[in-house]
Amino acid sequence: MKHHFADEYAQINGILQKIDPRIKIVFSLLFVFLVNLTLFSKAFSLIYYAFILGLGVILSRVPLIRILQKSLVVLPFIVSFALFLLFYQRRQPWFSLFIVWKAYLSLIAMILLISSTSFSHFLKALQKMEIPAILVMIFSFMYRYLFVIADELMSVKRAKEARTTGGSKWFHTKTLANIIGVVFIHSYERSERIYQSMLSRGFDGTVRTLDDFDLKNRDYIFGISAATIFVLIKILEYGGP
């Protein structure tokens, strides 16, 4: 079955793709941090951050439409939160919009990071940044087997549909719940086998890796440029209108 992988644009020839993943992670997180620290009274500065993101999209050569499509998955959660602020907490409509915009910019920054970085490099970068190895391994397994489990779910669902000739909606909902249960049990059994295969290749509970990241001149240039832009935005934010 065909899947859209999160890192489907990681191998294209974009400038952002060539930057060391550690630098990208640090500046993406810094971007999210700065965006979310922006006060409502300085809302205009979000335009600068949007401009930076636009520049990032151009440098990555990831099609804008793909980024927007991916953002649609999370957008309903952001909008629900804004509606909650608007109707339940009785905040101003502009404030709700401000929150949506901040969350959306953060979301696009993360999508850009993941799209322009191969997942294996992303994980290796996390490990080099002293994120606990066991956590990185869990991320790795989650990404590796998400598609396998999705395929399995699809196969079982098709097998069910092949034998479906009628029945009430309630019956089908119950069957779907059973399918999810079966796939869960299969996943559990699969995890046992994977663990056995890890043991048979010498795994003893210690996660070991070979480090092979080196910062290059372009990484320093990217880092210094990004830091300078962030400082300039803050100057504009507090020195501006």
Add this chain to the structure above:
Amino acid sequence: MRPLIEIKDLSYTYPDGNVALENVSLEVEERDCIGLIGPNGAGKSTLLLHLNGILRGSNQIQVDGLEITAETLPKIREKVALVFQDPEHQLFMPTVYDDTAFGPINLGWDKNKVNWQVDLALQEVDMLTAKHRSSHHLSFGEKKRIALATVLSMKPKILVLDEPSSNLDPKHRWEMIDLFKNLNITKLIATHDLEMVSTLCNKVALLNRGRLKAFGPAAEILGNKDLLVSYDLAKP
């Protein structure tokens, strides 16, 4: 000369009470290729899992002169390489390189040796060009080859294969058989593919309901039609 693998009275019962192996005794000489055959549920896979200490039944197994104990497990796992039936179980790392390097890194080899062995193993299975690809982007046949490379990179003395030709189309199946033929190490192959066994193996062990029913030269056992029919391994 001492056999490379010596299994004496191996018995194993799963936690749910299912008796998988009962008093199995087997000897494997160096450079042997042994075909483990038997109907479904005969205990073939369970037996394989004992060979590098994944399962530990009431037994005495010696591998290359070492008894399987908690202390000898790292050494045993360096010597005995196990390839699982479903390559998805074997390929759990983000890229082919990471998967192939997983064993060597756990053995504590230095970076240069790891990289050298990874390249060598991938070359052996003709998949060097896929080194930096993600495993989930590969075809089933390619995954099977990479699964083999993930253990060849550990330079094992014994290769243990669980249904290596299952789910492969005829072309890829024969490619796989040729690949095994060129691997000059001791092999144990659990399979239903009797044609592959007759092509590769010099000895055959027949298991049924956890018991060893026959063990001997491949030609002798595969030529005994009555024996194969009685254990549902051939058409009456």
